[in-house]
Amino acid sequence: MDIKENAKNVDVWTRGLFILIYAVIFYFLFFLIWLVVIFQFLMKLITTELNDQLLEFSDSLTQYVSQILLYITFKSEERPFPFSPWPQKAKTQTKSATKKISKKKTSKKTASKTAEEQNDDNEEQK
Secondary structure (H helix, E strand, O other): OOHHHHHOOHHHHHHHHHHHHHHHHHHHHHHHHHHHHHHHHHHHHHHOOOOHHHHHHHHHHHHHHHHHHHHHOOOOOOOOOOOOOOOOOOOOOOHHHHHHHHHHHHHHHHHHHHHHHHHHHHHHHO
């Protein structure tokens, strides 16, 4: 392979330009993700609930960032948004799923406390 021929390849230079553009977009999104994280943390702290619309947005945003990383690391040839559609929302945990998980954790804690209490009662009886 001749390096001079490869250097004249327009596709390589086009890819390089898109890599630079998507790298700038990636760093902007990095700060946007931190804003979402901080806002969600404050929402959870203040109201004990998460913002559902922000959960959906953060899901599609992380998928978009993933697409960018796959493209700039040459794992994918498909250019991310705006050259392809914005990522659709994936299956995320809903409030009810989160509550179910919390109840399971609580019931496990209750079950383990009950077992400990039974052990204490058995020791007291002896």
